[in-house]
Amino acid sequence: MRRVQLIELHEQSWFPKFLRDEITDTLQSAMNFFGAYAPVAPLLQTALDATCSPLIVDMCSGGGGPWLKLSPRLHANDHASLQILLTDKYPNLNAFQSASANSQNHIAFHAAPVDAINVPRELRGFRTMFTSFHHFQPEEARAILQNAVDASQGIGIFEVTRRAPSAIAWMFLWALLPLLFTPWIRPFRWSRLLCTYVLPIIPLVLLFDGVVSCLRTYRPQELREIIAKLSATEYLWELGERANPAGDVPVAYLIGYPRPKGLTS
Ligand SMILES: C[S@@+](CC[C@H](N)C(=O)[O-])C[C@H]1O[C@@H](n2cnc3c(N)ncnc32)[C@H](O)[C@@H]1O
Numbered sequence: 001m002r003r004v005q006l007i008e009l010h011e012q013s014w015f016p017k018f019l020r021d022e023i024t025d026t027l028q029s030a031m032n033f034f035g036a037y038a039p040v041a042p043l044l045q046t047a048l049d050a051t052c053s054p055l056i057v058d059m060c061s062g063g064g065g066p067w068l069k070l071s072p073r074l075h076a077n078d079h080a081s082l083q084i085l086l087t088d089k090y091p092n093l094n095a096f097q098s099a100s101a102n103s104q105n106h107i108a109f110h111a112a113p114v115d116a117i118n119v120p121r122e123l124r125g126f127r128t129m130f131t132s133f134h135h136f137q138p139e140e141a142r143a144i145l146q147n148a149v150d151a152s153q154g155i156g157i158f159e160v161t162r163r164a165p166s167a168i169a170w171m172f173l174w175a176l177l178p179l180l181f182t183p184w185i186r187p188f189r190w191s192r193l194l195c196t197y198v199l200p201i202i203p204l205v206l207l208f209d210g211v212v213s214c215l216r217t218y219r220p221q222e223l224r225e226i227i228a229k230l231s232a233t234e235y236l237w238e239l240g241e242r243a244n245p246a247g248d249v250p251v252a253y254l255i256g257y258p259r260p261k262g263l264t265s
Contacts, residue, residue: 003216003217003222005137005216006211006212006216007212009205009208010024011135011209015078016192019195019201020061020090020092020191021095022061022191022195023202023206023209024035025095026178026182026185026192027062028095029181035069036066037066037069037130037160038070039243041070043059043075043156043255044074045075048074048076048126048259050260051154051258052077052119053076053126053154054076054080054082055086055124055125056127057119057123057125057126057128057153058084058128058129059087059116059128060088060116060130060135061096061109062088062092062095062131062132064092064096065086065130065131067086067106068099068176069146071084074080081106084106085107085109085110085123086099086110087109088114088250089114089115093109096111097109098186100186102253110123114212116129116144117140117147119147120261124151126153126156127153127156130158132217133157134159134213135213135216136224138225141218141226145256147229149230149232149235149256153257154255154257154258155255155256155257157253157255158251160249160250161213161214168211168214170212171214175206182197221239224249227239235255235258235259236257237254237256238254239253239255240253241253
């Protein structure tokens with residue numbers, strides 16, 4: 001199956017902001033409910049230990065990403081608590097505030113837009129990106145990695161989507177999930193109920209964007225080709241898939257960070 005660069009609706013600048021926020025809130029709730037990214041905690045911890053990073057700069061954070069469930073599984077140096085900074089090109093500030101308020105001060109956010117391709121230099125920390133790398137065309141994907149390398153920051157990319165017929169079939173089930181849990185998504189909004197049960201725009205956009213996401217997800221060999229084009233001789237890169245014991249959907253990952261001093265290849 002070839003990679004196809006179709007558009008996702010919610011990422012378009014013309015897509016109504018209130019609907020984009022509804023979509024990212026729903027995505028975030030579903031991912032946290034299923035603990036979809038829990039299997040990558042040990043990988044992320046190893047990379048944090050190697051880079052001595054007390055701060056994570058999460059890019060493309062959407063509705064807050066997996067952090068409410070994931071951050072208690074991680075720690076900074078000397079087992080101090082890890083700080084997470086949520087960022088996005090189109091920040092969902094209500095969701096960021098809610099994640100921050102529920103995090104016992106582990107999670108903060110950057111209110112101004114942050115483009116993953118050009119992260120401001122002052123935002124220093126280990127960069128992460130969940131369910132988002134597939135949005136970017138190969139040249140942009142390379143630029144995201146190169147931007148982290150140029151700033152000498154570690155970066156971890158994690159994806160639950162896959163370019164495979166079985167993953168595309170899962171998307172039909174996935175799009176029905178909001179019908180089950182939407183009334184419990186916080187902050188509560190009547191507009192969310194309306195756009196789920198009366199005019200099912202949210203499930204339909206999730207279905208469309210979910211299928212497109214699968215068709216755009218990079219395969220390991222394509223990630224290797226992107227890494228090969230980086231000017232980053234002193235970086236360590238790891239990529240692979242991590243099985244999820246709680247379900248059928250493995251998490252694909254790509255992690256890179258400056259080679260620790262004294263470690264030779
Ligand atoms: C699928 S959603 C986010 C998922 C979120 N990480 C999670 O785990 O729930 C993708 C996000 O990427 C953001 N985005 C799109 N282009 C971007 C860019 N160039 N830089 C930063 N964020 C971007 C969108 O605003 C959207 O919130």
